[in-house]
Amino acid sequence: MDELFSLSVSDLQSRLRAREISPVEVLEKLESRIASVDPQINAYLSRDFDAALAAAKNADVSLPLGGVPIAIKDVINVRGEPCTCASKILRGYQAPYDATVIAKLRAAGAIPFGRTNMDEFAMGSSTENSSVKQTLNPWDTTRIPGGSSGGSAACVAADEAFASLGSDTGGSIRQPAALCGCVGLKPTYGRVSRFGLVAFASSLDQIGPFSKTVRDSALLLNAISGRDSQDSTSLDEPVPDYTAKLGEDLKGVRLGMPREYFIEGIEPQTDRAVRDAIKHYENLGTEIVEVSLPHTEFAVGVYYIIATAEASANLARFDGVRYGHRAENITGLLDHYGRTREEGFGPEVKRRIILGTYVLSSGYYDAYYLRAQKVRTLIRRDFTSAFEKVDAIICPTSPEPAFKLGERSDDPLKMYLADIFTIATNLAGICGISIPCGFASVDGKKLPIGLQLLGKPFDETNLLKIAHAFEQSTDWHKQRPGI
């Protein structure tokens, strides 16, 4: 019998429904696993076992996610729990309400359990910007797990969670999923409510699941999707059963290889693994078409104008008035704001607030922000054109496997380029998933490589079908780091 903690959500559900195990026993075994393993990984910031136990005792396993514990990135409000965004400025803050995704998970019978580590305010690609602790990659603990949802990715990869929620603004679900060897999905913008998600960039953020399998990803997407009257950016698109097409063959499916995503500078083993995956897809019956996304080279630039601009506005609320840190011995209003924010925010957050404020400021708005929004339109059009010829786009998730701790932290620009293949997805508002497709051998260690599939807006059903077919005809998703 498989160790319980290594099960997928789907297999766990079978056991729960067959009454082989109870939700309370599942939670206890999970807690025991986390206590034993997390000191090596640091995925979790905190866990409220008592609250989860109360939920487990009342769990109804016939519900779609009945009795299943789900770890939550520390950027999503869960009533009664801390929500710090891994920042000093929110230390001590206790959420007075559930985010809509949490209410939906509860309605589906799931049990939010554990707050996972992240880059502060979701700004980063390595989880090195957490003000609390450093999460480590379960495959090589001298390396980063990716970011900003590093904790949510690492806990699933290390079998410290059956599944988790993260958020993705420029790749913060997909990139850590690739680096940690699990499945990470960014839904179409507007598919999932952002109510209760601490906002980083309001036109880019989406909440999404980390899981061990594509089927689990579909199950979670079913639970969290839907129009929310409290999030006016969520769309009135009906929620299909995202598992409905899993298992269908890929006859007639056309996959696009964007020439701008297969360039010099991709780590060679990553390039090899992704090209092998594409060949595998050909063997599964898909047609591979070369496409072009000509404005790709501008995506990182556009992102660092738009995302930082939106962040500078969203983080203005952290002013020491209604919640969070407030400086001591204040001498006046400017001192109140200036020192509270100086003490509360880490360096990357400060950098992005400065950049964002600058690009929106008088005299610079047209040259930077407005221009970036126009280039964003062109990036979006590139995808719309490509999707006339193909059903999904196939490419690497990350240009390389996990880098070493500290390797990029002195060079912000180099760090930003880690997101080169994920960022345009958020600018265009489309959906994307990363699935395991192989390993690189680096310094004698096996490091996961992720394959990325990008889909049309609200076409997650087909995206998941295409991803599932690859997963089920390979063994990559079954490999574990051996912790």
Added chain:
Amino acid sequence: MTVDLDVRYTAQLARLNLSEEEIATFQSQLSQVLDYVEKLSAVDVENVEPTAHTQPIFNVFRTDESRDWFDAKTALANAPREANGLFSVTKVVE
């Protein structure tokens, strides 16, 4: 567009105090980012509409009716300082 970023001034706009060391470091790091971003000025954006928002929804309104949300006690629960059921703040007016 030459890089014209004045970190000290911009930080004031953002109500964010910075040390002299941070000002110097950020000036250099952000200038590099802005140099990178310069490439956007080469793109032909003539007659291109800006995208603020990727989905085609506009003017999402609800009926103007009051709803129950937090009571005062809940809203004050995370307050750094409160008094008489109010958020206590730094003096603004002399």
